[in-house]
Structure formats: structure tokens, C-alpha cells
Amino acid sequence: MGWTKKILRVDLSNGSIKSEPLNMQWAKDYLGQRGLATKYFVEEVDPKVDPLAPENKLIMTTGPLTGTAASTGGRYSVVTKGALTNAIACSNSGGYFGAELKFAGWDMIIFEGKSAKPVYLSIEDDKVELRDASHLWGKTVFQTEETIKKSHQDPQTRVCSIGRAGENGVKYACIVNDLHRAAGRSGVGTVMGSKNLKAVAVRGTKGAGAIKDPKAFMAATKAAKKVLADNPVTGQGLPTYGTQVLMNVINEMGALPTRNHRDVQFEDARKISGEAMKEKRPTDGKTHLVTNAACFGCTIACGRISRIDETHFSVVNKPEYWGASGGLEYEAAWALGSANGVGDLEALQYANILCNEDGFDPISFGATVAAAMELYDLGILSKEQIGIEAPFGSAQALVTLAEMTAKGEGFGKELGLGSARMCAKYGRPELSMGVKGQEFPAYDSRGIQGMGLAYSTSNRGACHLRGYTVASEVLGIPVKTDPLVTEGKADLVKAFQDATAVFDSSGTCVFTTFAWSLADLQPQLDAACEGEWTMEGLATLGERIWNMERLFNNAAGFTAKDDDLPPRLKTEPAKTGPAKGLVNGIDKMRPEYYKVRGWTPEGVPTKETLARLGL
């Protein structure tokens, strides 16, 4: 069956915990994880709810392949209304927490209300209870995980938690599991903090059995693993260099946003690249990169584990940061580095560790620092206001601001607002580089046109993981398209968005799609899950999920005006590289996209579209 067919409903206001049967009709229409949890969410929550009100709910959810033998089947997601965006949020994480939740016998947990005091949820199979977390409040993610594991006397307990950022209301706080994997974007950790929920600790011993056709499933997962192993990207490229190999690629292509998108190429890109991470440092003769790492069940192993230079100014006399730790991944390296013009690899890793340690999204944080540095450059913010000189390129400013944000001190409180609120506060809202309140990731849409449309229409605000047309426009997966033109991008973006929604609902990782198509996922789902799972059905399911999220956002108050880019990307041409002289053609692509989607010119799904999708 894939699913355990049981969900937990936890009312934090009154402390009640209930087991409910999974709605199997919804499971057939929305699969699991992102799709299924969003279905529950939109059925139960008023779209206009304040994200930080007790009436907002927060759902932790697995997919039918989570915890199974499917490669990368360790994913879980957090669905809520995002604190950063006021839009539907779904943040996806790897590590081991998701599989453990499945092993304990639960498909998802729905958190409602707000606890009067800090609590954490303890799950040991069917034994589920809310426990006092007063002693954990004020603690970092690292401290929280360690403390809970010790008190449970079980090192195999898996923990997801918020750090001080989530407690302090940083708008882009994450929920971090297994020390350095995170449901990172849109402020899902902020919502968790608003509920006084510090952590979830789970230990499961039931396994993830009950597969519909075990023999067919083993054959399907084996074949799919061979596809990953034989593919040069997932078999060799990602394990060797990780996502960070993109730093030089995107820089050469003139699509690396630099200094708050003032530039599209960074002169120090190589210094913070995947190649640099594998070089021996002159100071200690060691490489920054220690090893690669895999999440539960993953046969790709793209993760990076690095060790910071002990002599670096950021960690001198701080031995607690000298050990091997997660990162750098491309997005964090870009946001903490190129976005701010900082070319100091060790400083980036230190800031990245702080993001993991106290649970805040390095993309939104780094991009907000970039906006602050531009405000400083323009004389709108002073050294006195920020607490430090903050010119573009200052590694000292970056690490100091990361420390301030982690602790909720000084100007860190302003940075914790995110770039949209911060820039609006200082009278320059146009300097926030994002969509729907969420900061852009690491691709400049003047050099990769399709990403402008993907960002603008992403249901959770600017995001690369909702429709990664970089795969096609840069890497030629599945087919190469020209990154500098707008033609054909409406169809391309829709195709990526719909397929991604299926992968995000399955329990597998979207990185499999560098090698897998839906045709590789479908046999695994069909063997695991009761019912009939066809290619056609899955394609429709992805489109159904996309439109369901869109309807929620429309009801929350979003309109076509919100499917737009900041003026800089529409009026200030790229200065260098292949895209020199180009702006993003969003105004041309958007109407085409609405048409391809079967939406009105105002961006509203038509009755015919909704009927076709069963919405």
C-alpha cells in the first residue's frame, strides 16, 4: 500500500493527540507528502489565516515511498501557510527523520492550535505524547537534538527542531532534522515556533512494509537504481562535486546573481566553488571538503560534509565549529557568497553552520544581507544602524550579521524580517530581490529566462525547486533549450512544475529527475501503492496539485500582479556575459503561461480546467 494509512492529529492548545485513518480517496487523488498534505491543509484552513495565528496548521508529511527501498526514499515535507510569504508553503527535507516517522507507523502529523508553554512531541511507534520543552527553549538545533537523544537514551531517535531563529520569529526560520538537513524555505520554522512547538522526536520499529506487490517493487526499485547509477550526472557528477559544481557553470553563463543582482557574474566565483572545496588549503594542508554524504536510502549521495579552517578569523577560539559539518551546497554558497560579493569560502561555511545551528534559511538570509549591503552602499543604512561596516564583499560583516540573526540581537532583528519587509521599512521595497516575499535562489533570470517565469509563478514564492528549468536551459536535461529566449518557456515551466509536484508527493528526491522521468517513478509507485498508477494519471495528478495550491493562494489574496519580478530584472539589463543587454521577458511569458495552464488572463483557473482536473 505504501501508506501506513494512519495520521496523527495533535491539538497543541488542549494537548489532545488522536490517531485517524488516512483519507484514501484523497491519497488516490493526491498521492502523498506535498500533494496529500496540501489537500488536508486547504480543506481545513482558512486561506486568509494569519500564518502565526493558532488557526494556522502545520503538517509534517511523508510520501508512499518514504522509508521504502526506493532510492532517495527518505523525504518528508512540512506544509503550512508560510510566515515569510503568506502563501501556501511546502518545504521538503531529506536526512532520516521522514523514514523514521514512517517506521513508527504514521503517514503524517497535523499540528493545530498553540501550546501555552514550550513542548515537544515524542513518538515511539504508537506511544505518542507531548512533553515539556522549557529546558530546550533558547537552545540551538544542535543542543536540542543532543539533549533529546540523551534523555530518550536512544541514539537512533530522529529529531527535527527549530533553533533560536524559529523561537525569535525570524520570518525565514527552518525546521532542521539530523543536524543539517532542513525544511528550509518560506518560514515553516517560524510557524512551528509560533505554536511553541520546539521539536518532534521519533523512533519507529515497525518498518515500512505493506507494499502492494513486493516482488514487482523490488524489481522496479532495482531497475530505477540502475538508471541513477548509469547516469553520469547522478552516478558520478553529483556524488563527486555535489551541487556546488554549478558555481562556475552559472558564473560562466552570466547568470550568477551578484551584489543583490546588480551584476550577473562574480569575479571570485571560483574561490567559493565545488572545485575550491576539494583543494588543499595553504594554512593547514587539508581540503575544505571532507566527504560526500547520503540521506536515507539515497544512491546518489550529493551531500557535502566540510571542515572549516581552524585558523580562520570567524572560528578562532571557537573549537565547537572545528568539526566536520554539513555544507556548503550551491544555494547556500551563492546566497552567502556571490549575492553579497563575499569570496571567502571559510566565512561562508561558518555562516552556513550558524544557519543550520539556529535554523534559518541561508538563501533568504544571504539575500537579505545582500539587500542590507545595498542599502548601506546607498547611504540609507549607516554603520551605526547595522552595528558594523557592511560594504559588499565584507566577510566580517557577513559572519557578524549571521551571529546577530542567530541570536536575535541588534540588526539581526531587522535581517530576520526578510528582504521584502526590511526594504519596505527603509523605503526601498524595489531592492528586495524576490517574488511573493521570498528571496530568489541562485539563478539570475536575465541569463536563464525560463527561471523568471518559474520564480514568478511558483506557489511558494521565488524558488528553484518548483520548476527547475535550469536542467533544460543550462544542463540539457531532458533536452537542451536556449536560456536567452522566452519562446517555449511557458510549456517548459508547466511541464517541470507538474512533474516536480509528483516527485515531491512520492517520498523521493527531486534530484533523481536528473536521470529519472515520470516513467521511472511510475513503476515504483504502481508496485508500492494500492490502486492503479498510470503515467497519464500521474501527469494529471501533478497538474491537480499545482492548481490546488494556486486556488489557495488566490483565495488568500494573491493575484496576477504577484506573479511578477522586481523592476531590476525587468529594466536593468545584464552588464556582462551572454545575457549582456538582456532583461527578463516575464511580461511576454506570463500570458502564454496562463493560457498553457488553462487559466484566465487574470491567472485564475477556468471552470473547464478545474473540471478536467477534478477540482
Added chain:
Amino acid sequence: MGQRITFKLFATLQDYLPAEAKKTNALVLDLDEGTTVAQVVERFALPLKLVHLVLIDGNFVPPAERIGRVLKDGETLAIWPPVAGG
């Protein structure tokens, strides 16, 4: 007259660069006039299955054009094996 170009190899392909060029992933090359992308690839004995993403001044050169694409003075030729990220 010869052509002077910048030649860059990244990821696992950087093993094919001389030691001093690995620090920057880049090498300045003086080429005979009319030298093509494919001829540079051959000169450095790059395994063809690793010659995946080929950019000249950041613009993609499709596989079919690599045999005939002549490098011009001042251009940058950059090559990657199959890679991806996110």
C-alpha cells in the same frame, strides 16, 4: 596569425590541465588560425564522453557544431563533464 584564447576545464576534467593551471581552472592557449573546438579537445586528450557541457564565452556549443566551430582570438572555451546541481 595565431589566436589567443582562454581554455577552462572544470570538475573531473581539471585533471587534464597542467598542474599550475588547476588553481584557476584556466589556461591561456595560443592556437593556429582555424583551430576548432574539437581540435582543442583532441589536443588535451579529453575523453569524449566527459566532454558534455561546452561553452564559448558562456554560450552553449551543441555537439554537432564542435567539429566545425573555429575559435576566435579573445574567446573563452569552457568544458564540463556531465554535472548538475540545485
